[in-house]
Amino acid sequence: MRKACVALLYLALIGCGGGDKVAPADGEQSQQRFEWKLVTSWPKNFPGLGLAPEHFAEAVERMSNGRLKIKVYGAGQLVPALEVFDAVSQGTAEVGHSGAYYWKGKIPASPFFGAVPFGLNAQEMNAWLHYGGGLELWRELYEPFNLVPFAGGNTGVQMAGWFNREINSIADIKGLKMRIPGLGGEVFTRAGGISVNLPGGELYTSMQTGVIDATEWVGPYNDLAFGFYQVAKYYYYPGWHEPGPALELIVNKQALEALPDDLQAIVETAARAINQDMLDEYTARNNAALVELVEKHGVQVRKLPDDVLAEFQRLSADVIAELAAEDPLTKRIADSMRAFAAQSSAYHGISEEAYYNARGK
Numbered sequence: 117m118r119k120a121c122v123a124l125l126y127l128a129l130i131g132c133g134g135g136d137k138v139a140p141a142d143g144e145q146s147q148q149r150f151e152w153k154l155v156t157s158w159p160k161n162f163p164g165l166g167l168a169p170e171h172f173a174e175a176v177e178r179m180s181n182g183r184l185k186i187k188v189y190g191a192g193q194l195v196p197a198l199e200v201f202d203a204v205s206q207g208t209a210e211v212g213h214s215g216a217y218y219w220k221g222k223i224p225a226s227p228f229f230g231a232v233p234f235g236l237n238a239q240e241m242n243a244w245l246h247y248g249g250g251l252e253l254w255r256e257l258y259e260p261f262n263l264v265p266f267a268g269g270n271t272g273v274q275m276a277g278w279f280n281r282e283i284n285s286i287a288d289i290k291g292l293k294m295r296i297p298g299l300g301g302e303v304f305t306r307a308g309g310i311s312v313n314l315p316g317g318e319l320y321t322s323m324q325t326g327v328i329d330a331t332e333w334v335g336p337y338n339d340l341a342f343g344f345y346q347v348a349k350y351y352y353y354p355g356w357h358e359p360g361p362a363l364e365l366i367v368n369k370q371a372l373e374a375l376p377d378d379l380q381a382i383v384e385t386a387a388r389a390i391n392q393d394m395l396d397e398y399t400a401r402n403n404a405a406l407v408e409l410v411e412k413h414g415v416q417v418r419k420l421p422d423d424v425l426a427e428f429q430r431l432s433a434d435v436i437a438e439l440a441a442e443d444p445l446t447k448r449i450a451d452s453m454r455a456f457a458a459q460s461s462a463y464h465g466i467s468e469e470a471y472y473n474a475r476g477k
């Protein structure tokens with residue numbers, strides 16, 4: 117009772133003594149305006165990947181009633197595609213949208229937050245990040261770089277890629293020159309292939325001129341837009357190398373902490389929204405694009421032979437074990453993801469998988 121009286125007295129005092137300036141500190145802070153720069157690794161407005169940061173900026177501006185404005189720069193407009201991480205780390209831009217596996221040279225564990233061959237699919241990746249300890253590990257990994265990562269989208273299981281010859285056994289991989297980056301590329305090389313990394317814009321011409329024999333890109337939606345059906349006959353699945361590739365939204369730590377609590381919540385909520393939205397869009401558009409590729413363009417859709425997938429899986433386990441041996445944090449991340457995958461397989465076998473089998477076509 118006495119405490120309540122003191123509190124009332126205090127409120128009365130500040131109410132009377134404040135003159136015109138009646139807004140408390142929080143109220144003043146809520147009027148403060150911020151302008152951020154967002155750098156990306158994608159061409160401006162690139163379908164799917166490049167639209168996510170645009171949606172993020174729009175959502176933040178609307179939810180904050182214009183108090184946090186974010187200007188989005190495509191790859192090369194403010195910094196080159198692969199300098200997003202450094203630019204946000206150093207504060208050249210406050211926020212970035214990219215893929216964690218691009219930073220493998222700097223951070224060996226980064227592919228675990230992008231794509232690991234035979235790793236988690238999109239549903240599992242989101243579950244591991246948000247309810248399985250993954251995001252905490254990701255934040256620990258990026259902490260020394262002054263960055264706070266958020267999940268920033270997912271394409272869902274990709275396709276194994278476009279091939280200009282049939283793959284009937286592991287012998288057909290030998291000497292095959294394929295654009296396949298990241299850990300998948302390492303596995304492909306160990307299987308006897310020649311992996312190369314080329315930017316998306318060069319893939320069509322490289323296939324057309326025979327510089328490469330095969331290429332992976334994303335999935336039907338993005339691949340149809342690039343016209344790969346004109347330069348390769350066979351479209352193989354499944355995307356063993358990128359089963360649930362996550363994109364990242366990275367925020368400069370000081371910039372995030374300088375925001376009042378409500379704007380921080382808006383950033384977090386908008387990130388969560390674009391993360392789910394990208395998967396929704398890819399899921400819908402991939403379905404429609406695959407129908408068009410097959411029915412309109414006569415693309416031959418083929419499954420990679422089981423023995424080829426088994427060999428890729430065996431080699432992937434080696435690559436991941438070597439990665440996990442790099443340092444204790446990488447090992448903790450690898451162990452956490454592996455344990456989550458094992459649990460998920462047990463339940464998904466009797467839920468998602470059993471249901472798909474029961475539903476049939």
Ligand code: CA
Pocket residue numbers: 274332333334358
């Ligand atoms: Ca890909």
